[in-house]
Amino acid sequence: MRITIVTLFPEFFDSPLACALMGKGREAGVVDFALVNPRDFTTDRHRTADDRPYGGGPGMVMLAEPLARALESIPQPGRMLLTSPRGRALDQDLARELAAEESVTVICGRYEGLDERLCELFPLEHVRVGEAVLNGGEAAALCLAEAVARLRPGFMGHADSGEEESFSRGLLEYPHYTRPEVFRGLPVPEALLSGDHARIARWRREQALAETLRRRPDLLEQADLGREDLETLRRLRREGPARPGRNLYLALVHAPVLNKFGEVTAVSLTNLDVHDIGRVSRTYGAAGLAVVTPLEDQQALLGKLLGHWTEGAGSRSNPDRAEALDRVAGLPDLDAAVAWVEAQAGTRPKVVATSARDEGSLTLPRVREWLRDEPVLLVLGTGHGLAPQILERADGVLRPLRPLGEYNHLPVRAAAAILLDRLLGDAG
Numbered sequence: 001m002r003i004t005i006v007t008l009f010p011e012f013f014d015s016p017l018a019c020a021l022m023g024k025g026r027e028a029g030v031v032d033f034a035l036v037n038p039r040d041f042t043t044d045r046h047r048t049a050d051d052r053p054y055g056g057g058p059g060m061v062m063l064a065e066p067l068a069r070a071l072e073s074i075p076q077p078g079r080m081l082l083t084s085p086r087g088r089a090l091d092q093d094l095a096r097e098l099a100a101e102e103s104v105t106v107i108c109g110r111y112e113g114l115d116e117r118l119c120e121l122f123p124l125e126h127v128r129v130g131e132a133v134l135n136g137g138e139a140a141a142l143c144l145a146e147a148v149a150r151l152r153p154g155f156m157g158h159a160d161s162g163e164e165e166s167f168s169r170g171l172l173e174y175p176h177y178t179r180p181e182v183f184r185g186l187p188v189p190e191a192l193l194s195g196d197h198a199r200i201a202r203w204r205r206e207q208a209l210a211e212t213l214r215r216r217p218d219l220l221e222q223a224d225l226g227r228e229d230l231e232t233l234r235r236l237r238r239e240g241p242a243r244p245g246r247n248l249y250l251a252l253v254h255a256p257v258l259n260k261f262g263e264v265t266a267v268s269l270t271n272l273d274v275h276d277i278g279r280v281s282r283t284y285g286a287a288g289l290a291v292v293t294p295l296e297d298q299q300a301l302l303g304k305l306l307g308h309w310t311e312g313a314g315s316r317s318n319p320d321r322a323e324a325l326d327r328v329a330g331l332p333d334l335d336a337a338v339a340w341v342e343a344q345a346g347t348r349p350k351v352v353a354t355s356a357r358d359e360g361s362l363t364l365p366r367v368r369e370w371l372r373d374e375p376v377l378l379v380l381g382t383g384h385g386l387a388p389q390i391l392e393r394a395d396g397v398l399r400p401l402r403p404l405g406e407y408n409h410l411p412v413r414a415a416a417a418i419l420l421d422r423l424l425g426d427a428g
Contacts, residue, residue, distance in 0.1 A: 078103030083137030087126025108137030170223030245285030360397030
């Protein structure tokens with residue numbers, strides 16, 4: 001396989017491409033590299049490869065002409081990849097795709113990027129490595145080259161090494177141990193010393209599942225899992241440490257809210273909202289749901305509903321529903337809801353309001369950070385959304401859920417389910 005790297009700094013690659021497995025792979029002819037410098041295709045004595053951007057602004061832009069000539073000089077470029085933050089993420093699936101090619105070209109961006117017209121003239125595929133900002137694309141290109149080259153036949157020392165490692169089967173890799181058997185009082189797990197290959201395989205699979213659940217639960221959504229794997233994951237979730245949901249409380253506010261004319265009002269509670277948000281909250285392990293209404297008749301209605309399902313005939317006919325509604329409390333206002341959380345959590349919660357009217361700037365990642373260390377009360381509005389006096393009292397207002405069209409009228413119980421999944425779900 002031949003990998004051509006187009007870079008303004010070819011010396012960056014001198015050592016990494018010559019040492020360890022990469023050096024051995026080159027010596028064995030498994031992979032070959034060519035370094036092409038756009039400066040070699042300039043026409044001025046200063047070898048200028050960048051210029052100021054049209055329209056002004058900071059930084060420089062890579063010139064189109066020398067880079068175009070550099071790309072046209074490559075005899076067999078194969079797939080042409082541009083390291084770019086707006087591209088497809090480099091993952092194991094992409095690495096496998098590229099490893100099946102006989103030639104690949106990687107273009108290292110620098111400065112503010114390259115002239116956009118090059119993307120129209122050449123079939124450039126944007127690829128990103130991670131979410132951090134780098135000085136240029138060279139480090140990313142090196143990651144890409146290594147991920148691809150090691151999958152070529154003959155590159156790895158053991159034929160199965162590439163398939164046994166993290167991400168190869170959608171899971172993180174299990175832990176490894178070697179001699180001595182006991183190191184500073186810490187023994188090797190007994191299963192690995194048993195000599196029972198089936199037992200060792202089971203232990204490794206469970207450890208891979210546990211590591212993935214603990215560190216990268218988002219990977220589980222696409223992993224190839226069998227029935228035994230799913231049973232193992234259920235057990236690990238039961239036995240594992242408390243999830244962030246222990247710090248998340250919800251408040252479903254019925255007053256003060258807005259009506260369709262933008263007027264502040266109170267609305268009646270809805271049986272479906274209480275049931276469905278209660279069930280979703282319980283499913284995601286949230287700590288509780290406060291149904292907020294100042295109206296005495298609505299409080300009485302809620303008390304009757306909850307009593308039927310948690311203590312009355314409903315609890316005997318449908319224990320699952322009783323469990324879902326057991327953590328629901330009826331409260332007269334937001335102050336009471338905050339006090340309710342504080343009484344359970346031992347400290348005042350962060351109050352996070354929601355709105356569909358583009359009034360918020362708080363992000364979900366920030367709320368997830370709060371949930372790691374402190375309680376959060378997520379406030380949802382009925383009617384046509386929370387009144388301004390509620391939004392003003394919040395510690396932050398979440399950015400609204402982004403609709404995929406002009407229609408933007410989610411029912412509150414659907415919005416609650418989406419937010420809970422994004423805050424507490426494995427992919428979140």
